Amino acid sequence: MQALPGFRDFLPDQCAARNYIFARWREVARRYGFVEWEGPVLEPTELYKKKSGAEIVDQLFNFTDKGEREVALRPELTPTLARVVTTHEREFKKPLKWFSIGQFFRYEKQQRGRLREHFQLNCDIIGEVDLAADIELVALCIDILCAFGLTEKDFVVRISDRDFWTNFLREKNVSPGRWEELLQAIDKSGREPREKTAEKLGELTDPVFALLKIGGKSEKLDKLADGLGIRGLADFVAIDVGIVRGLAYYTGIVFEVFDRAGKFRAIAGGGRYDNLIQQLSDGAVSMPALGFAMGDVVLGEVIKGIPRAHEAMQKAIASDRKIDIYFVIAKEERRADALTQLQQLRDRGYRVDYPLTATKVPKQFQAAEDVGASLAILYGDEWPQVKVKKLATREESLIAHDALLDSVAKFFNVSSSA
Amino acid sequence: MQALPGFRDFLPDQCAARNYIFARWREVARRYGFVEWEGPVLEPTELYKKKSGAEIVDQLFNFTDKGEREVALRPELTPTLARVVTTHEREFKKPLKWFSIGQFFRYEKQQRGRLREHFQLNCDIIGEVDLAADIELVALCIDILCAFGLTEKDFVVRISDRDFWTNFLREKNVSPGRWEELLQAIDKSGREPREKTAEKLGELTDPVFALLKIGGKSEKLDKLADGLGIRGLADFVAIDVGIVRGLAYYTGIVFEVFDRAGKFRAIAGGGRYDNLIQQLSDGAVSMPALGFAMGDVVLGEVIKGIPRAHEAMQKAIASDRKIDIYFVIAKEERRADALTQLQQLRDRGYRVDYPLTATKVPKQFQAAEDVGASLAILYGDEWPQVKVKKLATREESLIAHDALLDSVAKFFNVSSSA
Numbered sequence: 062m063q064a065l066p067g068f069r070d071f072l073p074d075q076c077a078a079r080n081y082i083f084a085r086w087r088e089v090a091r092r093y094g095f096v097e098w099e100g101p102v103l104e105p106t107e108l109y110k111k112k113s114g115a116e117i118v119d120q121l122f123n124f125t126d127k128g129e130r131e132v133a134l135r136p137e138l139t140p141t142l143a144r145v146v147t148t149h150e151r152e153f154k155k156p157l158k159w160f161s162i163g164q165f166f167r168y169e170k171q172q173r174g175r176l177r178e179h180f181q182l183n184c185d186i187i188g189e190v191d192l193a194a195d196i197e198l199v200a201l202c203i204d205i206l207c208a209f210g211l212t213e214k215d216f217v218v219r220i221s222d223r224d225f226w227t228n229f230l231r232e233k234n235v236s237p238g239r240w241e242e243l244l245q246a247i248d249k250s251g252r253e254p255r256e257k258t259a260e261k262l263g264e265l266t267d268p269v270f271a272l273l274k275i276g277g278k279s280e281k282l283d284k285l286a287d288g289l290g291i292r293g294l295a296d297f298v299a300i301d302v303g304i305v306r307g308l309a310y311y312t313g314i315v316f317e318v319f320d321r322a323g324k325f326r327a328i329a330g331g332g333r334y335d336n337l338i339q340q341l342s343d344g345a346v347s348m349p350a351l352g353f354a355m356g357d358v359v360l361g362e363v364i365k366g367i368p369r370a371h372e373a374m375q376k377a378i379a380s381d382r383k384i385d386i387y388f389v390i391a392k393e394e395r396r397a398d399a400l401t402q403l404q405q406l407r408d409r410g411y412r413v414d415y416p417l418t419a420t421k422v423p424k425q426f427q428a429a430e431d432v433g434a435s436l437a438i439l440y441g442d443e444w445p446q447v448k449v450k451k452l453a454t455r456e457e458s459l460i461a462h463d464a465l466l467d468s469v470a471k472f473f474n475v476s477s478s479a
Numbered sequence: 480m481q482a483l484p485g486f487r488d489f490l491p492d493q494c495a496a497r498n499y500i501f502a503r504w505r506e507v508a509r510r511y512g513f514v515e516w517e518g519p520v521l522e523p524t525e526l527y528k529k530k531s532g533a534e535i536v537d538q539l540f541n542f543t544d545k546g547e548r549e550v551a552l553r554p555e556l557t558p559t560l561a562r563v564v565t566t567h568e569r570e571f572k573k574p575l576k577w578f579s580i581g582q583f584f585r586y587e588k589q590q591r592g593r594l595r596e597h598f599q600l601n602c603d604i605i606g607e608v609d610l611a612a613d614i615e616l617v618a619l620c621i622d623i624l625c626a627f628g629l630t631e632k633d634f635v636v637r638i639s640d641r642d643f644w645t646n647f648l649r650e651k652n653v654s655p656g657r658w659e660e661l662l663q664a665i666d667k668s669g670r671e672p673r674e675k676t677a678e679k680l681g682e683l684t685d686p687v688f689a690l691l692k693i694g695g696k697s698e699k700l701d702k703l704a705d706g707l708g709i710r711g712l713a714d715f716v717a718i719d720v721g722i723v724r725g726l727a728y729y730t731g732i733v734f735e736v737f738d739r740a741g742k743f744r745a746i747a748g749g750g751r752y753d754n755l756i757q758q759l760s761d762g763a764v765s766m767p768a769l770g771f772a773m774g775d776v777v778l779g780e781v782i783k784g785i786p787r788a789h790e791a792m793q794k795a796i797a798s799d800r801k802i803d804i805y806f807v808i809a810k811e812e813r814r815a816d817a818l819t820q821l822q823q824l825r826d827r828g829y830r831v832d833y834p835l836t837a838t839k840v841p842k843q844f845q846a847a848e849d850v851g852a853s854l855a856i857l858y859g860d861e862w863p864q865v866k867v868k869k870l871a872t873r874e875e876s877l878i879a880h881d882a883l884l885d886s887v888a889k890f891f892n893v894s895s896s897a
Contacts, residue, residue, distance in 0.1 A: 069519065076516045099489040412510050
């Protein structure tokens with residue numbers, strides 16, 4: 062028996078890598094004053110049918126539950142956020158800066174690197190129409206990637222403005238009913254043959270490609286770039302009107318993050334969705350909003366591909382995983398004494414491991430090395446003394462067993478301040 | 480629109496409470512040398528049909544996916560663990576001490592306090608037949624609850640031995656084919672009217688009730704109690720052969736944790752399942768194993784019901800949530816200067832927040848208080864100096880803006896070592 066196709070088992074090494082990503086996501090989001098929340102992984106299918114593009118509904122993991130409800134494993138967080146914010150609108154001072162780390166699901170055709178689940182960080186600002194919020198959000202996205210040891214040489218945030226294109230379509234007298242379809246075509250233009258895009262764009266083909274070539278400009282995009290410049294982040298961003306984003310609900314500023322080498326799909330993406338909350342609440346609540354999402358799969362591949370980032374991850378994982386103390390039980394007559402002290406050390410917060418059953422001493426020292434223990438404490442013929450061995454220096458000393466707690470405390474105080 | 484019945488939205492306060500629980504679960508499991516792993520939330524339905532009792536299959540969130548696979552949202556972790564361990568058997572030194580924190584689902588009738596999802600800590604030891612593993616596991620379970628400020632006055636671990644009952648059934652010449660059904664009846668006897676249990680037990684009714692009344696004993700249970708006594712944990716446990724556990728796969732030692740006041744359902748439960756891995760691998764891999772699970776819902780209610788534990792949680796959450804520094808922008812001309820410094824402080828790891836748009840100064844100071852900031856830094860007429868206010872003491876000082884980083888570092892070094 063195996064896991065379902067597209068679903069991952071996280072063995073200890075993979076789980077540690079996942080947790081490394083989560084920890085940095087959480088740490089930087091909180092540095093920016095973002096507050097954590099979470100929604101359900103199962104939602105009424107209607108929530109997605111109503112608000113997302115057609116593409117997403119085709120790819121839902123959806124079913125009818127035993128209570129005849131149409132339900133779906135969530136493919137994205139934004140509709141849930143809109144639902145929650147609408148329901149609890151009066152309980153919080155605006156603007157909200159909220160983030161969430163959770164799992165998302167899509168029933169996609171199996172392809173290389175395309176899973177059916179992934180974890181995602183979502184960061185959103187609700188209730189602020191000012192461009193200052195867009196700047197804060199993009200800065201957060203950049204700093205999160207920097208926390209993994211990535212630099213402006215490794216990734217770029219491509220920033221665009223949907224208004225640039227809707228203004229263009231308005232000028233060309235295109236009826237708003239067709240905008241969504243044309244925006245999707247522009248979004249895909251970089252990934253599709255020109256003929257295919259031309260079919261969809263018709264007489265707009267030449268002006269669109271001309272704009273894509275010369276690059277768009279707008280006062281809003283300039284201001285955004287200035288705001289990031291003030292924070293010293295100018296080198297991380299590029300204005301690129303070719304970015305439109307596939308989801309139907311975006312308005313205003315949109316952005317996607319790519320590795321500079323161009324080897325991977327987007328690392329993160331997001332933008333403004335000023336109308337979504339109003340739509341979802343059938344007009345009851347109107348609130349501007351913006352956010353981005355970053356998945357663990359592409360990010361994990363990017364980290365692996367950049368030696369500096371990969372090494373930083375391996376180092377952090379190894380140090381995080383370390384056991385403090387390993388108990389070597391050389392004489393089984395001393396096991397009970399050892400376990401009494403083991404409990405006392407664990408109660409004081411130390412990570413302590415030991416062999417569950419009688420084991421040869423060299424094998425126990427090997428186990429101590431394997432778990433990265435700083436100290437080995439040997440219970441044997443020396444009792445009522447115990448032998449304390451510092452594994453880094455191989456230095457050994459004998460101490461009275463009832464002085465062990467103090468001695469251990471001293472050792473770890475010195476090494477933590479060193 | 481609402482969340483589905485039985486599914487929770489975690490607003491910031493609830494998410495913080497959930498994370499508080501996760502953090503203590505993780506911390507204590509790691510103190511015991513347990514290593515984290517995780518499985519998929521969606522699994523082939525077959526995995527549960529094959530190995531669990533009938534009860535669990537009735538309550539599955541199961542469906543047919545778009546690829547015609549029978550799949551289910553996982554109701555428990557143990558079958559996944561057995562699958563993963565079987566697949567990767569040769570990659571790890573035994574015994575394994577593994578833990579996992581994840582979400583689980585059951586399609587149960589809606590009742591007070593019965594949700595359709597909850598989060599669960601699972602801790603398992605794989606590959607050790609010795610009772611030392613059972614003792615280590617029960618000790619871990621106890622210490623996890625102690626990490627929430629609970630004491631032996633608040634909860635008790637009721638420990639039993641399935642062998643006690645299977646030996647009894649063997650003595651009574653009951654055919655093994657009926658054991659499972661009779662064990663289930665004994666398990667439910669404490670919660671059902673005696674007549675109902677008597678119907679199922681038949682002529683065994685009187686001897687079973689007699690044993691439940693006088694309490695069972697076995698050498699194994701005595702040894703287990705001794706082992707916990709050596710660790711100073713005797714007061715947390717009670718031998719109680721009335722505990723049988725509902726799931727079909729248990730063998731040997733089983734235990735459940737209850738609040739002493741008897742107000743809640745089991746806080747945690749587990750035991751040995753020495754045959755499950757062999758069954759699931761169709762005999763390919765045979766490994767003794769044991770584990771327990773603890774859910775977030777009952778634990779959360781227990782914490783709320785015990786003022787000492789609740790206060791400890793509220794305190795930890797408030798301190799964890801604090802922002803370090805709030806920027807008060809008194810003059811909009813200084814906003815750009817402030818944001819340049821904000822970025823520098825965040826880059827150094829401080830949590831810094833600020834008003835996204837022009838806001839009256841008293842409102843900004845109020846926001847600083849609301850987010851629990853230690854320092855407020857005011858950008859106004861004093862420029863090129865900034866005013867630094869320690870919010871705890873209301874002490875204010877003027878410093879040159881280019882001395883800010885040093886000054887902040889000094890403040891937080893002193894307060895962290897205080």
